[in-house]
Amino acid sequence: MTHSWTNLDDFQTYIDGGGIVEPNDRMPEEFRSEVFRFIEFHANSELMGGLTERDWIPRAPGVRLKQIFLAKTQDEIGHAHLLYQVAADMGVKSRTEMLEDLFEGRSRFHNVFHYKAVTWADQIAIAYLVDAAAFASQRAVFAECTYGPYKRVLKRIVAEEGFHMRHGEEMLLRLTEGTDIQRTMFQEALDRWWWPAVQLFGPDSDPDDPLLRWKIKSQPNEQLRHAYIQKYVPLLQSYGFTIPDPNLHFDESADDGKGAWVTSEIDWEPLIATMRQGGPDSRRRISNAAANYADTAWVRAALEATAVPA
Amino acid sequence: MIELSEAAKAYLLAFADDEHMIGSRHANWIGLGPFLEEDLAFCSIAQDELGHALALYDMFVPTGEIDRFALLREPADYRSCALAELECPTWDLALVRHWLYDSAEALRWSALVGSEVDDLGALATQALRDEAFHAQHAEMFVERVVGDRAARSRIERALAEVLPVASSVWTPPDGEETAVAEGVVTRSSASLAMVWADQIRTQLDGLGLAVDPQLAQGLDELPPASTRHHRINQFDRFHTSLGEVISLDPSAIW
Numbered sequence: 001m002t003h004s005w006t007n008l009d010d011f012q013t014y015i016d017g018g019g020i021v022e023p024n025d026r027m028p029e030e031f032r033s034e035v036f037r038f039i040e041f042h043a044n045s046e047l048m049g050g051l052t053e054r055d056w057i058p059r060a061p062g063v064r065l066k067q068i069f070l071a072k073t074q075d076e077i078g079h080a081h082l083l084y085q086v087a088a089d090m091g092v093k094s095r096t097e098m099l100e101d102l103f104e105g106r107s108r109f110h111n112v113f114h115y116k117a118v119t120w121a122d123q124i125a126i127a128y129l130v131d132a133a134a135f136a137s138q139r140a141v142f143a144e145c146t147y148g149p150y151k152r153v154l155k156r157i158v159a160e161e162g163f164h165m166r167h168g169e170e171m172l173l174r175l176t177e178g179t180d181i182q183r184t185m186f187q188e189a190l191d192r193w194w195w196p197a198v199q200l201f202g203p204d205s206d207p208d209d210p211l212l213r214w215k216i217k218s219q220p221n222e223q224l225r226h227a228y229i230q231k232y233v234p235l236l237q238s239y240g241f242t243i244p245d246p247n248l249h250f251d252e253s254a255d256d257g258k259g260a261w262v263t264s265e266i267d268w269e270p271l272i273a274t275m276r277q278g279g280p281d282s283r284r285r286i287s288n289a290a291a292n293y294a295d296t297a298w299v300r301a302a303l304e305a306t307a308v309p310a
Numbered sequence: 311m312i313e314l315s316e317a318a319k320a321y322l323l324a325f326a327d328d329e330h331m332i333g334s335r336h337a338n339w340i341g342l343g344p345f346l347e348e349d350l351a352f353c354s355i356a357q358d359e360l361g362h363a364l365a366l367y368d369m370f371v372p373t374g375e376i377d378r379f380a381l382l383r384e385p386a387d388y389r390s391c392a393l394a395e396l397e398c399p400t401w402d403l404a405l406v407r408h409w410l411y412d413s414a415e416a417l418r419w420s421a422l423v424g425s426e427v428d429d430l431g432a433l434a435t436q437a438l439r440d441e442a443f444h445a446q447h448a449e450m451f452v453e454r455v456v457g458d459r460a461a462r463s464r465i466e467r468a469l470a471e472v473l474p475v476a477s478s479v480w481t482p483p484d485g486e487e488t489a490v491a492e493g494v495v496t497r498s499s500a501s502l503a504m505v506w507a508d509q510i511r512t513q514l515d516g517l518g519l520a521v522d523p524q525l526a527q528g529l530d531e532l533p534p535a536s537t538r539h540h541r542i543n544q545f546d547r548f549h550t551s552l553g554e555v556i557s558l559d560p561s562a563i564w
Contacts, residue, residue, distance in 0.1 A: 047341075054341040058548075061556035061564040062377040063330065063367075066337060067360045073340050074353040081346040120555040120564075174563060181559040296344035296401050302461035303345075306454055 002026065015146050015214050022148045023089050034210050035147050036092040042138075043083035044102050044109035049130075050076035051289055052113045056123045069123070072167065075160045082153040089149060103290035105277045110134075111270070112196045114279025121185035122192065124175060127168030129190075129197040132232065135161040136224055137201060143218040150216075176239040183240070190236065191244045198263070199271040201225035226260070233261040312369060312428050317488035319370045320389070321495060322430075324483035324538055325418060326366035327390035330380055332411055333359030334552070335398060344401055351447060355408070358440045365433050378560070381552045385545055389538045392478040397544045402468040405455075409448035410472060413509060414479045416441040417502045426493030449513070456517050466520050473525040475542075476510075477503060481533045503530045 003019070004026035005011040011028050021027050050073045057073065060066035084095045093101070101107040112130045117123055135158065142158045145151035175182040205212060205220035212220060233243055247264040254260035273279055277286060314322070336356035343349030364376065371379045393411055398404040419441055422434035455461040480503035489495055507529035514521055541549075556564065 047346075051341045056555075057340060058334065058338055058551045059554040061381070061562075063360055063364050063380050064377075065564060066334065067357050067364075070337055070340055070353055070357050070360075074350060074357075077341060077346060077349050077353070081350065084346070120558075178564075179559050179562045182562050182564075185558075292342045296342075298461055298464060299344035299348075299401055299455065302455040302458035306457035 012213070019146065020148045020151070021146055030210065031214055032090055032092065034214070035150070035216055036087055036090045038211060038216060039083055039087040039090070039147075039150055040093070040098055041108055041110075043080050043087055043098065044107055045113060045134075046076050046083060047080035047102070048109045048113040048285060048289070049126075049134075050074075050080065051285060052115075052117060053123060053126060055117055056120055059120065061120065068167070072127070072164055075164065079153075079157045079160070082157070083150075086149045086153055099293065103286065103293050105286050108275055110200060111274040111279065112193075112200050114274040114277075114282040114285065115192070115196055116281035116284075118192065119185055119189060121175065121182070121189035124168065124171045124186060125189035125193040127164060128172045129168075129193050129232070130200065131161060131164040131168050133197045133200045133228055135165045136228055140219045140224055141217055144215040145218075146215045172239070176241075187241055190241055194244050195266075196270070198225060198229065199266065199268065201228065202271070203266075203268055229261050229263060314370055314427065315488070315492055315494075317485035317492060318427055318494040320484040321486060321489040322366050322370055324389040324391075324481075326363050327388050328394040328479065329359050329363035329366060329415075331388075331390040331394035332415075333357070333361075333363055334548075335394070335396070336404075336408070339401075339404060348451075352408075355412075355444050355447065358444065362437050362440070365437075369427070369430065377556060377564075381556050382560075385541045385549050386539060388541065388545075389483065390541075391481050391538065392475040392542045393472070394479070395542050395545050395548070396472065396475065397548070398472075400468075402461075402464040403472060405448070405451060406465060406468040406472045408444075409452050410476045410510065411479060412441060412444040412448050414502075414506050416445050417506055421495050421497040421502055424496045430494070453517060456519065462519070469514075469519065469521050470525070473521060473529070477507075477529055477531055478533055478537065480506070480530075481538050482535045483538065484535055486535070500530075500532055503532055506530070 002024050003014070003021070005014060005028065008028055008030070011031065015021075021031065053069065053073045053076070057066060057069050060069055084098055087093070087098060088095045098107065102109070112126070112133075117126060138154060138158050138161055142151060142154040145154060172186065175186045201224050202221040204222040205217075209217070209220070211217045233248065236243060245264050247262075249262055250259060251262045252259045254262060270279070274282060277283070333356050336352060336359060339349070340353050340356070341349065343352050363380070367376045367380060393407060393414075396403070396407055398407045416438060419434045419437045423431050423438070425431045425434065452465065456465050480499040482499045483489070486495075486499060490498055510529055511526050514526060
C-alpha cells in the first residue's frame with residue numbers, strides 16, 4: 001500500500017503514531033531531502049572511514065591481525081555499499097553522483113575521517129573511540145528510524161559496529177596490558193582522537209531539528225555525547241590513561257545529584273573546519289580517493305559498455 | 311605442529327610465502343577497488359589467501375612465532391616468487407596477476423589433496439573450494455572487460471608486463487624432488503606448469519588477446535630453484551611496511 005499525506009501536519013501525525021515511511025510512499029519533499037542528506041552523509045562516512053583505516057593495514061603487526069582489520073574495513077565499505085543503495089533509491093541522486101560529489105569535495109562526511117592515523121595505536125583508537133561513538137549514534141537512529149529501508153540496513157550495520165566496538169576493546173586491552181612503548185603509543189593516540197571522537201556527536205541539537213521531529217534520530221546530540229563521556233572517561237582512566245582535558249572533573253551535583261563527568265567547553269571550530277573540507281587530512285584523503293576513482297574509471301566504463309541489456 | 315622433513319618444510323615455506331605475499335598485495339586494494347562490489351569481492355579473496363598462508367605456516371612454525379616469522383625475516387630468507395611479490399599498482403596489472411596466479415594456485419592445491427602429510431590434504435581440499443571462486447572471479451572479470459576495446463588494450467599491455475614473470479610461480483621450491491618422493495606433493499612444479507601454461511594459452515587464444523608469441527610459449531619454462539632466494543626490486547619497500555609496527559617492540563603482543 002502506498003501512503004500519501006495531505007500536508008506536513010498529517011504526515012507528523014502518521015510519524016507520531018509509529019508509522020514507517022517506505023520508498024514508494026508520497027513522502028513530503030522536506031522529509032525526502034533531509035533523510036536523503038542524512039543517509040548520504042552516513043554512506044560517505046562509512047566509505048571515508050574505510051579509507052582512513054586502510055592506511056595501516058599493510059603494516060599490521062600480524063598476519064591474523066591483517067585479516068581482522070581487512071574484514072573490519074570490508075564491513076565499513078559494505079555499509080557504504082548498502083547505504084548508497086538506500087540513498088539512491090530515494091531518487092535524489094544516483095550512487096555515481098553521490099560518489100562524484102564526495103570526491104569533488106561537494107558533500108560531507110564525519111569529522112573524524114578528516115584526521116590522519118599517525119601510528120598503529122591510532123588504528124586502535126579509531127576502533128575503540130570512534131567505532132564506539134559511531135555505534136552509539138547509529139543505535140540511536142536505529143531505535144526509532146521511521147524510514148523503512150534505512151532502518152532495515154541499520155539492523156545489520158549496528159550489529160556489525162557493535163562487533164567492531166568489542167574488537168576495539170580487545171585491541172585496547174592488549175595495549176593496556178602491554179609494554180611501555182605500547183601504552184605510550186596509545187596515550188599519544190588518545191591525545192589526538194579524544195576530542196574528535198567527542199565532537200563526532202555534533203553540537204547540541206536544534207530543539208526543532210526535523211530529524212528528531214520525524215523520528216529519524218531518537219535522541220538529541222547532547223544526550224548521546226553526554227552518555228559517551230560518562231562511559232569512556234572512567235573506562236580510560238581505569239586503564240591508566242589520561243583524558244587530554246585539564247578541566248575534566250566529576251561534578252557530584254550534576255545529573256540531578258547523581259553526578260557526572262564534565263568536560264571543558266567544547267571547541268567546535270575543528271568540527272566546522274572538517275565540514276568545509278578543511279580538516280588536518282581532508283585534502284589528502286579526498287584527493288587520493290578522487291585520483292583512485294579516476295584511475296579506475298576505465299573498468300567501470302568497460303563494464304558499462306559490455307553490459308547485457310536486461 | 312607436526313613433524314615434517316626438511317623437504318616438506320621447504321616446499322610448504324615457498325607456498326606459504328607466496329600466499330602471504332599475494333594476500334598482502336591484494337589487501338592493498340581495500341577501499342581502492344574500481345567499484346564498491348569489486349572492492350568487497352577482492353578483499354574477500356585477499357583474506358582467503360592470508361588464511362591459506364596462516365594455515366601453511368602453522369604446519370611448520372611453532373605456535374606464537376608465526377607473526378615474527380612471517381613479517382620479520384630478512385628478505386633473502388623469504389621464498390616467495392616474483393609473480394606474488396609484484397606491486398601491481400594499477401587495476402589492470404592487479405587483475406592480470408590475479409588471473410595468472412589464482413589459476414596456478416588452484417593447480418598447486420590440487421597436487422596437495424593426496425599429500426601424505428597429516429592434515430595437508432584436508433587443507434588443500436578446503437582451499438580448492440576457495441580457489442574455484444577466485445579463478446571464476448578472475449576469468450569472468452577479464453572476459454567481461456576485454457569486450458571493450460580500450461580495456462582490451464590495457465589488459466594486453468598489462469599482460470606484456472606480467473607474463474615475463476608469470477612462470478616464476480612454478481619455480482620449484484628447494485628439495486622439491488625429495489618432497490615428491492616423500493609424498494608431500496603428488497606432482498612436480500614442472501608438470502603442473504605444463505597444464506597451467508596450456509590452460510592460459512587456450513584462454514588467451516579464446517579471448518583473442520594479442521600477446522608476444524614468445525611470452526606465451528615460454529609460460530612453462532621454469533626459472534631455476536635459486537630464484538626463490540632472491541627478491542624483486544619492489545620487495546624492499548613492501549618488506550619495510552610488513553615489519554614496521556611489529557619491529558617497534560619485539561617483546562610486545564599486538
